[in-house]
Amino acid sequence: MRSGERINDRYRIEQQIGSGGMANVYRAHDEILNRTVAIKVLRSEFSHNEQFIRRFEREAHAATSLNHPNIVAIYDVGDERDIYYIVMEHVDGMTLKQYLQEDYISVDEALRIMGQICDAIDHAHANRIIHRDIKPQNMMIDQGGNVKVTDFGIAVAMSNATLTHTMSVLGSVHYFSPEQARGKFADEKSDIYSLGAVLYELVTGRVPFIGETPVAVALQHLQDDPIRPMDLNPNIPQALENCIMQALAKSPGARHASVAAFKKDCMTSLSTERANEPRRLNAEQDAFDQTLVMTPVAPLESNIKEVSEQPVAPVAPVDPVKEKPKRKKKWWLWLLLVFLLIGGGIGAYVIADEMSRAVVPDVVGMTADEATTELETAGFVVETTERASDNIATGDVISQTPKAGRKPKRGTTVTLVVSAGKETVAMPDVEGLSQSAAERTLKDLDFTDIEIQSEASETVESGDVISQSIAPGNEVIPSEETVTLVVSTGSNKVELANLAGYTFEEATTYAEQNSLKIVKRDEYSTSVPANQIIRQLPTAGTAVDPGTELTVIVSQGVEPTDVSIEREVNVEIDPPAEGEEPVALEVVIRTVDARGEVEVLRDKITETTTYSYTLVIAPDEVGTATIEVDGEVVRTDTVTYAQAKDSQ
Amino acid sequence: MELAYRTDRGQVRAQNEDAVLIIGDEQAGIALVADGMGGHEAGEVASQLVIEQFRRAFSTLPATPMEMENWFRRNVELANEQVLEFSKQANLLMMGTTIAGVCWHDDTIVIVHVGDSRVYALREDKLQQLTEDHSYVNMLKQLGELTEEEMRVHPKRNIITRAIGSKEHVEPDLQVFAEPEFDTILICTDGLTTHLTDEEIKQVLERPVSADVKADQLINQANRLGGSDNITVALVQFTDRKRG
Numbered sequence: 001m002r003s004g005e006r007i008n009d010r011y012r013i014e015q016q017i018g019s020g021g022m023a024n025v026y027r028a029h030d031e032i033l034n035r036t037v038a039i040k041v042l043r044s045e046f047s048h049n050e051q052f053i054r055r056f057e058r059e060a061h062a063a064t065s066l067n068h069p070n071i072v073a074i075y076d077v078g079d080e081r082d083i084y085y086i087v088m089e090h091v092d093g094m095t096l097k098q099y100l101q102e103d104y105i106s107v108d109e110a111l112r113i114m115g116q117i118c119d120a121i122d123h124a125h126a127n128r129i130i131h132r133d134i135k136p137q138n139m140m141i142d143q144g145g146n147v148k149v150t151d152f153g154i155a156v157a158m159s160n161a162t163l164t165h166t167m168s169v170l171g172s173v174h175y176f177s178p179e180q181a182r183g184k185f186a187d188e189k190s191d192i193y194s195l196g197a198v199l200y201e202l203v204t205g206r207v208p209f210i211g212e213t214p215v216a217v218a219l220q221h222l223q224d225d226p227i228r229p230m231d232l233n234p235n236i237p238q239a240l241e242n243c244i245m246q247a248l249a250k251s252p253g254a255r256h257a258s259v260a261a262f263k264k265d266c267m268t269s270l271s272t273e274r275a276n277e278p279r280r281l282n283a284e285q286d287a288f289d290q291t292l293v294m295t296p297v298a299p300l301e302s303n304i305k306e307v308s309e310q311p312v313a314p315v316a317p318v319d320p321v322k323e324k325p326k327r328k329k330k331w332w333l334w335l336l337l338v339f340l341l342i343g344g345g346i347g348a349y350v351i352a353d354e355m356s357r358a359v360v361p362d363v364v365g366m367t368a369d370e371a372t373t374e375l376e377t378a379g380f381v382v383e384t385t386e387r388a389s390d391n392i393a394t395g396d397v398i399s400q401t402p403k404a405g406r407k408p409k410r411g412t413t414v415t416l417v418v419s420a421g422k423e424t425v426a427m428p429d430v431e432g433l434s435q436s437a438a439e440r441t442l443k444d445l446d447f448t449d450i451e452i453q454s455e456a457s458e459t460v461e462s463g464d465v466i467s468q469s470i471a472p473g474n475e476v477i478p479s480e481e482t483v484t485l486v487v488s489t490g491s492n493k494v495e496l497a498n499l500a501g502y503t504f505e506e507a508t509t510y511a512e513q514n515s516l517k518i519v520k521r522d523e524y525s526t527s528v529p530a531n532q533i534i535r536q537l538p539t540a541g542t543a544v545d546p547g548t549e550l551t552v553i554v555s556q557g558v559e560p561t562d563v564s565i566e567r568e569v570n571v572e573i574d575p576p577a578e579g580e581e582p583v584a585l586e587v588v589i590r591t592v593d594a595r596g597e598v599e600v601l602r603d604k605i606t607e608t609t610t611y612s613y614t615l616v617i618a619p620d621e622v623g624t625a626t627i628e629v630d631g632e633v634v635r636t637d638t639v640t641y642a643q644a645k646d647s648q
Numbered sequence: 649m650e651l652a653y654r655t656d657r658g659q660v661r662a663q664n665e666d667a668v669l670i671i672g673d674e675q676a677g678i679a680l681v682a683d684g685m686g687g688h689e690a691g692e693v694a695s696q697l698v699i700e701q702f703r704r705a706f707s708t709l710p711a712t713p714m715e716m717e718n719w720f721r722r723n724v725e726l727a728n729e730q731v732l733e734f735s736k737q738a739n740l741l742m743m744g745t746t747i748a749g750v751c752w753h754d755d756t757i758v759i760v761h762v763g764d765s766r767v768y769a770l771r772e773d774k775l776q777q778l779t780e781d782h783s784y785v786n787m788l789k790q791l792g793e794l795t796e797e798e799m800r801v802h803p804k805r806n807i808i809t810r811a812i813g814s815k816e817h818v819e820p821d822l823q824v825f826a827e828p829e830f831d832t833i834l835i836c837t838d839g840l841t842t843h844l845t846d847e848e849i850k851q852v853l854e855r856p857v858s859a860d861v862k863a864d865q866l867i868n869q870a871n872r873l874g875g876s877d878n879i880t881v882a883l884v885q886f887t888d889r890k891r892g
Contacts, residue, residue, distance in 0.1 A: 449851055
């Protein structure tokens with residue numbers, strides 16, 4: 001969008017004030033209400049994804065219900081010609097991230113800011129809206145020190161799990177909770193964790209966990225304790241550190257019960273009553289150690305640094321083209337080094353440092369007895385439960401808690417889930433169901449290999465199941481069976497139209513369209529014009545299979561017959577001279593026609609005489625008569641079939 | 649040897665952002681899939697740019713394992729530059745693509761991948777995933793923090809940690825196999841593996857039908873199960889490979 005452009009004939013874009021992977025933010029002027037607003041515009045490459053748009057709108061609408069001095073108000077949500085936008089209150093200031101500038105602020109100021117943020121989040125929670133992406137980048141702070149939180153619920157809209165994205169869309173992992181890292185649903189407790197992380201940053205100047213990659217950071221959220229804030233800033237009172245550490249508890253249950261409780265805890269941390277508060281042991285710590293491992297290890301980044309400071313480090317950025325000759329000789333060495341780099345990172349986690357702890361061995365796949373022996377040898381207590389399993393043999397371990405590689409205290413109970421063998425189900429009767437209903441029924445019972453065959457059927461509706469390969473009621477193990485469903489494509493017979501009166505070409509087209517073989521038979525007809533269908537076989541209305549021969553009887557028009565034509569010829573005799581006897585001349589008329597060659601007349605005449613004769617002419621032929629007088633041809637009379645026909 | 653490929657829009661997406669390439673014969677060839685990302689058009693362009701790069705590069709496919717690896721690395725880098733360049737010019741911030749593929753020359757097979765498109769190999773009766781997804785969830789899974797099942801339903805399972813077109817340099821994963829005696833190699837985008845488990849894929853690959861029919865069946869199954877993403881498969885079936 002360029003400045004000066006208008007959205008919805010109302011908002012005049014003034015300046016871009018921010019941009020993200022999914023949206024750009026502009027300052028704009030609302031010309032109706034004559035005020036400055038901020039407009040978040042979805043980037044055009046995403047404005048064609050309907051699923052995404054729906055979530056974007058739904059979440060934005062939900063946030064419009066929030067009305068609080070510490071929440072950036074949403075005025076309008078709309079779209080105009082594929083431009084999706086959210087119109088928001090414009091805050092004249094900067095984000096809290098910009099405000100902090102990598103430094104910490106005084107505890108007093110931190111608490112003044114935090115109090116406002118808590119009020120905003122508390123209000124949202126009261127309206128059953130979870131923020132899910134609390135971070136200083138989503139907080140605006142104005143000249144007067146007022147803080148406003150923005151982007152409620154947008155995180156949900158962004159998490160369209162079917163669109164592939166790179167890490168940049170993961171957003172900031174620095175503030176998200178362990179349960180979010182693990183993919184569990186984020187709730188009020190997740191927001192409390194994030195508030196704790198923001199407060200940590202306000203008073204220490206750094207985020208709780210720092211890592212090379214988002215994954216490294218996420219991992220620390222899951223596994224590590226952050227450095228105690230007081231170690232980073234000695235001015236922090238113990239009571240406030242206690243509050244921060246409780247909010248950052250791994251287990252949601254160990255955090256403050258509500259945002260209000262968290263707020264109260266941090267706001268009272270400077271009070272005289274709490275001046276001598278001892279370091280609060282994480283309430284969850286004991287319970288946590290029983291079930292999970294929290295091996296205190298140095299932050300991941302330092303491990304990586306350590307490894308990469310070794311002389312092997314400059315491996316990664318080698319330009320493969322320029323360095324080719326060198327690489328050729330040592331390619332295996334690179335592989336080895338890469339392996340070491342990766343291995344080193346993980347290895348640092350695995351190396352134990354406390355004798356009271358032991359690594360849980362991987363017993364998945366062992367028999368329950370083997371697993372028990374192995375775990376007991378390692379110093380753990382074993383408990384087992386059973387569960388049906390499709391792919392694990394009876395008596396073998398399906399899963400274990402804690403997982404292999406964890407390092408809980410010796411004596412911790414390791415729970416094994418042991419396979420009770422495969423579960424059989426009674427084959428359902430899906431005949432007559434629609435294909436999708438049948439597949440759903442089967443999938444619900446864990447049949448995975450369903451094959452569909454299509455077949456025409458006169459009795460079963462198109463799309464419904466005609467038959468199933470396994471008879472209903474049979475006890476089967478769904479994962480081991482292939483169920484073949486024969487699904488009806490409906491009746492594929494064609495009910496023949498009445499083609500009488502069609503031209504042959506039209507009938508051919510009809511046959512092609514209905515996959516019929518056309519056979520032509522000609523017949524003369526006095527009533528049906530030439531080239532039109534007289535009748536058909538099978539007759540109209542008959543239902544036939546595709547490929548059936550359709551015989552059409554095509555009119556050739558009226559059957560042509562021989563035509564006879566009467567012709568006349570006048571043989572002129574000159575009258576004899578005075579007194580002379582007339583001379584008799586011989587006249588012979590021969591015809592060559594459908595009857596063959598015939599002499600139709602032989603006569604002797606003495607005076608001019610008119611003869612008539614008949615020519616019988618076959619279709620497409622000619623009839624010819626020759627008239628001879630005294631052996632000399634005086635006339636040849638040729639008549640074509642058409643001429644004869646015309647004269648009729 | 650039989651080669652087959654299919655690419656399908658699926659049931660939900662408005663366009664197909666996947667691309668696929670398969671060229672070659674018994675002696676030498678390449679088979680690649682790419683799953684573009686970045687929304688409208690950006691994804692389509694990204695995956696096409698990568699495929700076109702390899703189409704042009706095919707004639708220079710070398711014959712020794714090490715050169716084949718370098719060939720892959722170099723062409724992935726070139727493709728990366730092109731996608732970056734395009735995304736800068738068109739101001740498409742989120743543009744990028746995965747790649748997964750193989751090239752073979754005589755008895756050597758080299759496998760490449762970046763992102764969450766996969767290469768599988770069927771050998772005797774075992775289906776093995778040869779690639780480790782470069783995805784956020786798979787990294788957590790490798791570190792023991794997520795189970796296979798948690799990974800399948802994780803809301804951030806769409807986040808990949810490496811892509812072509814997202815950074816100045818891209819580091820592809822490469823693997824060399826000498827005389828691997830694979831029966832079939834399957835290369836696919838996540839549109840297939842979102843819906844089909846490895847077991848389901850294996851069952852299709854083991855059927856005594858042509859590679860073409862198998863490709864159809866894989867696509868059809870993924871579509872029947874929802875087809876929530878574009879689906880692309882490429883199959884290399886070594887029918888006459890000598891068995892020891």
